[in-house]
Amino acid sequence: MDARRNNILKEIVETFIKTAKPVGSKALCDKFNLSSATIRNEMAVLEELGYLEKNHVSSGRVPSEAGYRYYVEHLMEAEKITGSDMLKLQKIFASGELELSDAINKCMEIISDITNYTSVVLGKNSKDNNLLQVSIIAINPTQVVAVVCTDKGNVENKMFNIGDSININELIKTSEIINKMLAGTPIDEVSVRLESDVKPIIKRQIKQYETVYNIFYDAFNDFVAGSSIHIAGRNNIFNQPEYNNISELKRLANKLDDTALIEKVAEDDNDENEIKIFIGDESEFDPNVTIIRKKYHINGEEGTIAVIGPKRMDYQRIVSLLEYIDEKLDSRKDENGK
Amino acid sequence: MDARRNNILKEIVETFIKTAKPVGSKALCDKFNLSSATIRNEMAVLEELGYLEKNHVSSGRVPSEAGYRYYVEHLMEAEKITGSDMLKLQKIFASGELELSDAINKCMEIISDITNYTSVVLGKNSKDNNLLQVSIIAINPTQVVAVVCTDKGNVENKMFNIGDSININELIKTSEIINKMLAGTPIDEVSVRLESDVKPIIKRQIKQYETVYNIFYDAFNDFVAGSSIHIAGRNNIFNQPEYNNISELKRLANKLDDTALIEKVAEDDNDENEIKIFIGDESEFDPNVTIIRKKYHINGEEGTIAVIGPKRMDYQRIVSLLEYIDEKLDSRKDENGK
DNA sequence: ATTTAGCACTGTTGGAAAATGAGTGCTAAA
DNA sequence: TTTAGCACTCATTTTCCAACAGTGCTAAAT
Numbered sequence: 001m002d003a004r005r006n007n008i009l010k011e012i013v014e015t016f017i018k019t020a021k022p023v024g025s026k027a028l029c030d031k032f033n034l035s036s037a038t039i040r041n042e043m044a045v046l047e048e049l050g051y052l053e054k055n056h057v058s059s060g061r062v063p064s065e066a067g068y069r070y071y072v073e074h075l076m077e078a079e080k081i082t083g084s085d086m087l088k089l090q091k092i093f094a095s096g097e098l099e100l101s102d103a104i105n106k107c108m109e110i111i112s113d114i115t116n117y118t119s120v121v122l123g124k125n126s127k128d129n130n131l132l133q134v135s136i137i138a139i140n141p142t143q144v145v146a147v148v149c150t151d152k153g154n155v156e157n158k159m160f161n162i163g164d165s166i167n168i169n170e171l172i173k174t175s176e177i178i179n180k181m182l183a184g185t186p187i188d189e190v191s192v193r194l195e196s197d198v199k200p201i202i203k204r205q206i207k208q209y210e211t212v213y214n215i216f217y218d219a220f221n222d223f224v225a226g227s228s229i230h231i232a233g234r235n236n237i238f239n240q241p242e243y244n245n246i247s248e249l250k251r252l253a254n255k256l257d258d259t260a261l262i263e264k265v266a267e268d269d270n271d272e273n274e275i276k277i278f279i280g281d282e283s284e285f286d287p288n289v290t291i292i293r294k295k296y297h298i299n300g301e302e303g304t305i306a307v308i309g310p311k312r313m314d315y316q317r318i319v320s321l322l323e324y325i326d327e328k329l330d331s332r333k334d335e336n337g338k
Numbered sequence: 339m340d341a342r343r344n345n346i347l348k349e350i351v352e353t354f355i356k357t358a359k360p361v362g363s364k365a366l367c368d369k370f371n372l373s374s375a376t377i378r379n380e381m382a383v384l385e386e387l388g389y390l391e392k393n394h395v396s397s398g399r400v401p402s403e404a405g406y407r408y409y410v411e412h413l414m415e416a417e418k419i420t421g422s423d424m425l426k427l428q429k430i431f432a433s434g435e436l437e438l439s440d441a442i443n444k445c446m447e448i449i450s451d452i453t454n455y456t457s458v459v460l461g462k463n464s465k466d467n468n469l470l471q472v473s474i475i476a477i478n479p480t481q482v483v484a485v486v487c488t489d490k491g492n493v494e495n496k497m498f499n500i501g502d503s504i505n506i507n508e509l510i511k512t513s514e515i516i517n518k519m520l521a522g523t524p525i526d527e528v529s530v531r532l533e534s535d536v537k538p539i540i541k542r543q544i545k546q547y548e549t550v551y552n553i554f555y556d557a558f559n560d561f562v563a564g565s566s567i568h569i570a571g572r573n574n575i576f577n578q579p580e581y582n583n584i585s586e587l588k589r590l591a592n593k594l595d596d597t598a599l600i601e602k603v604a605e606d607d608n609d610e611n612e613i614k615i616f617i618g619d620e621s622e623f624d625p626n627v628t629i630i631r632k633k634y635h636i637n638g639e640e641g642t643i644a645v646i647g648p649k650r651m652d653y654q655r656i657v658s659l660l661e662y663i664d665e666k667l668d669s670r671k672d673e674n675g676k
Numbered sequence: 677a678t679t680t681a682g683c684a685c686t687g688t689t690g691g692a693a694a695a696t697g698a699g700t701g702c703t704a705a706a
Numbered sequence: 707t708t709t710a711g712c713a714c715t716c717a718t719t720t721t722c723c724a725a726c727a728g729t730g731c732t733a734a735a736t
Contacts (some may be wrong), residue, residue: 022698022699024698024699024700025699025700026698026699034708034709035708035709035710036699036709037701037702037708037709037710037711038707038708038709040699040700040701041701041707041708043700044700044701054699054700055716055717056715056716056717057699057700057701057714057715057716058698058699058700058701058714058716058717059698059699059700059715059716059717060698060699060700099496099497132475132477133475135473135475137470137471137473137487137493139487139489139490139491140489143491145487145491145493147485147487147493147495149475149477149483149485149495151477151478152477153477153481153483153497155475155483155485155493155495155497157485157487157493157495158437159437159491159493234591234595235588235591235592235595238588238591243584244584245584246581246582246583246584246587249584249587249588250573250576253572253576253591254573257572257573360727360728362727362728362729363728363729364727364728372679373679373680374680374728375679375680375681375682375730376679376680378728378729378730379678379679379730381729382729382730392728392729393687393688394686394687394688395685395686395687395728395729395730396685396686396687396688396727396728396729396730397686397687397688397727397728397729398727398728398729
């Protein structure tokens with residue numbers, strides 16, 4: 001891989017990113033002051049090496065997954081975000097009015113709009129949250145709401161209908177017991193300790209302890225399940241020329257609707273704070289897309305932002321956009337964690 | 339419109355609903371023991387009347403919007419829900435474990451799955467909710483959560499970063515004042531009365547009253563905005579044969595992503611409790627779909643469930659399914675509003 | 677007065693054949 | 707090493723044609 005070959009590969013990847021059409025030898029003649037035949041020879045080598053592919057024997061070349069990977073690792077220049085892109089994002093942070101999580105959503109919406117890719121924001125993994133308190137609010141004689149609050153400020157609530165059998169005061173009493181015993185417990189351990197530690201206690205003090213126990217159990221269980229997904233520009237990616245056939249389009253649309261699958265985007269936790277790029281089969285999501293992802297941490301809340309595009313995605317641009325957002329989030333965190 | 343003509347129209351609509359292919363005269367010969375020529379004559383009349391259309395001069399007939407409307411109003415037989423459909427829905431209500439709003443979502447998901455249409459559940463219009471109480475929970479010295487609870491059991495919460503300037507006790511004191519003064523106030527009037535009634539009071543008692551006021555204002559404002567949309571089987575409708583071309587598919591996909599547009603499905607409040615059918619242009623949503631919708635009220639919470647399908651939708655089936663759900667919801671409400 | 681058989685006509689659909697064109701690999705000369 | 711030239715391949719587009727489903731109309735039959 002001498003310099004010229006690198007440059008040719010780089011050029012091919014980048015023009016394919018731009019045009020979405022297989023690139024032929026003639027297209028590069030001018031750029032390199034070489035004849036098409038020479039370029040063809042180089043292309044043949046690059047294909048041999050596994051970086052390029054052909055759709056059929058007489059078509060132009062298309063980067064393979066290995067080609068993109070090589071491009072991303074060795075060829076891509078770390079460009080700064082462009083002025084106009086920055087301008088659009090700046091507005092969001094400038095006002096400072098938005099809550100941070102809303103600001104993130106908004107950012108990803110803008111990124112989706114200007115790039116025609118789809119973004120996801122995965123938040124509130126509720127890991128690292130500890131129980132602060134649970135309160136019972138009586139709505140009326142037969143309905144109560146249990147409000148669970150963590151030390152990271154996440155709140156979840158659930159309404160229950162209690163028959164005549166349960167006295168509201170017993171619920172409140174139980175909530176106080178729970179608060180005394182379990183405050184500070186990691187939220188995903190609460191249901192376990194509720195059973196092992198609290199249940200025996202209330203068994204002695206509360207008449208309908210079984211029902212009461214179930215209510216709190218449900219309330220906590222709901223909390224653990226809670227994790228938020230926000231998809232921005234869900235259909236934008238379909239404007240990419242690769243989605244010009246129905247079955248492909250439907251396939252991806254269904255994946256974007258599959259919560260469990262989307263959540264996997266945040267998995268694989270090595271090199272936590274780096275921007276990670278998953279090209280095609282490198283992620284479980286879909287062999288035909290690239291996912292570029294960054295994790296963020298604000299006030300102990302952890303989340304992931306990711307952009308989903310075709311493999312022929314504008315890597316440079318997305319990386320620089322995500323870096324910019326991360327920078328901004330960092331600075332806001334210091335100044336005012338709102 | 340004599341009986342025979344009605345029957346022919348009915349037959350045409352129903353076979354088109356089944357097959358999605360324009361129906362020709364021959365297809366009806368056997369059903370009516372008439373020659374194709376006679377059927378053709380009748381069809382010509384029905385076309386004259388505006389109930390049928392042709393795609394081109396020598397194609398079979400397709401119901402027009404007016405045709406569907408006529409069918410729905412005069413021809414469609416109110417059939418009972420089929421046994422197998424009922425079975426699938428029964429399971430949801432049988433266990434009784436699910437919270438009612440979850441049960442509704444689940445129902446619509448099942449309906450979407452068995453019919454290949456898309457459903458929406460619009461909930462928590464927060465109209466008719468009155469303030470029960472607002473509480474302040476201190477997370478740590480600089481962060482608090484405001485929890486707003488209504489008499490219908492809806493809860494909303496919002497975290498705030500308070501600088502050193504604000505004393506948490508002042509917030510708690512203010513919350514007590516608000517509870518005393520505004521409990522019972524319709525939730526969408528609270529922010530107004532907060533300004534007119536409460537602000538003057540706290541001005542005298544609270545040092546940083548301007549900031550404190552803003553916090554509560556934000557908390558209540560968030561509440562009013564909250565209304566939930568759940569889309570079930572978002573992509574199912576794309577399995578309908580009418581969505582065999584990309585642009586049509588994208589167009590609808592974008593509409594299903596347009597929150598404001600979806601919310602309009604619940605608008606137009608006459609005959610509140612009837613199942614309403616919007617065929618094509620009859621709704622603002624999209625000229626090429628039919629929307630069948632039903633409002634529900636449970637414990638004062640109001641919501642809308644709707645099924646979105648092609649105009650060639652199985653009207654009978656959807657109507658009977660929605661009726662069944664409504665029935666079930668009604669009975670659950672009486673027995674136990676959970 | 678209806679109903680029907682018969683016929684000419686129309687537009688869709690699908691496939692085969694042909695033309696076009698972009699791009700390749702290879703060879704031999706520069 | 708590079709390049710001009712040539713034969714070849716395969717996707718794409720266009721054209722043409724046949725088959726087909728269905729119509730409207732007319733004239734005869736019931």
